[in-house]
Amino acid sequence: xxxxxxxxxxxxxxxxxxxxxxxxxxxxxxxxxxxxxxxxxxxxxxxxxxxxxxxxxxxxxxxxxxxxxxxxxxxxxxxxxxxxxxxxxxxxxxxxxxxxxxxxxxxxxxxxxxxxxxxxxxxxxxxxxxxxxxxxxxxxxxxxxxxxxxxxxxxxxxxx
Numbered sequence: 001x002x003x004x005x006x007x008x009x010x011x012x013x014x015x016x017x018x019x020x021x022x023x024x025x026x027x028x029x030x031x032x033x034x035x036x037x038x039x040x041x042x043x044x045x046x047x048x049x050x051x052x053x054x055x056x057x058x059x060x061x062x063x064x065x066x067x068x069x070x071x072x073x074x075x076x077x078x079x080x081x082x083x084x085x086x087x088x089x090x091x092x093x094x095x096x097x098x099x100x101x102x103x104x105x106x107x108x109x110x111x112x113x114x115x116x117x118x119x120x121x122x123x124x125x126x127x128x129x130x131x132x133x134x135x136x137x138x139x140x141x142x143x144x145x146x147x148x149x150x151x152x153x154x155x156x157x158x159x160x
Contacts, residue, residue, distance in 0.1 A: 028078025034059035
């Protein structure tokens with residue numbers, strides 16, 4: 001029996017988990033797609049995180065742009081409300097998403113404070129499509145939300 005205990009200890013050490021394994025990273029991504037027939041610019045409440053100094057980005061017809069991403073190093077599925085972390089330091093009334101024409105004319109505007117009003121709202125999750133897939137590893141989760149800006153969105157004057 002005295003010889004068996006040290007042998008069991010050696011066997012247990014040989015079966016330790018690899019402590020250098022990368023942690024699981026679940027990722028949420030928010031994308032905007034220009035589904036309209038004209039080039040547009042997306043701007044305002046989105047300026048942080050964009051590369052240019054103007055705080056706006058051009059989207060050609062059919063083009064998409066990632067506007068935010070969130071990595072979670074815990075076993076939790078990303079949730080749509082993480083998008084609002086982007087504006088956590090701003091007053092609610094200042095949070096908006098605007099669509100502009102090439103010449104800078106306002107085509108559409110969605111305000112965070114209007115998110116529960118009738119009609120299609122940028123800040124309402126039901127206006128977004130959602131897909132979920134495996135991340136880089138099988139045990140990781142990638143969730144992508146996509147908001148498509150249509151011709152109807154940029155021609156309806158009630159958004160402005």
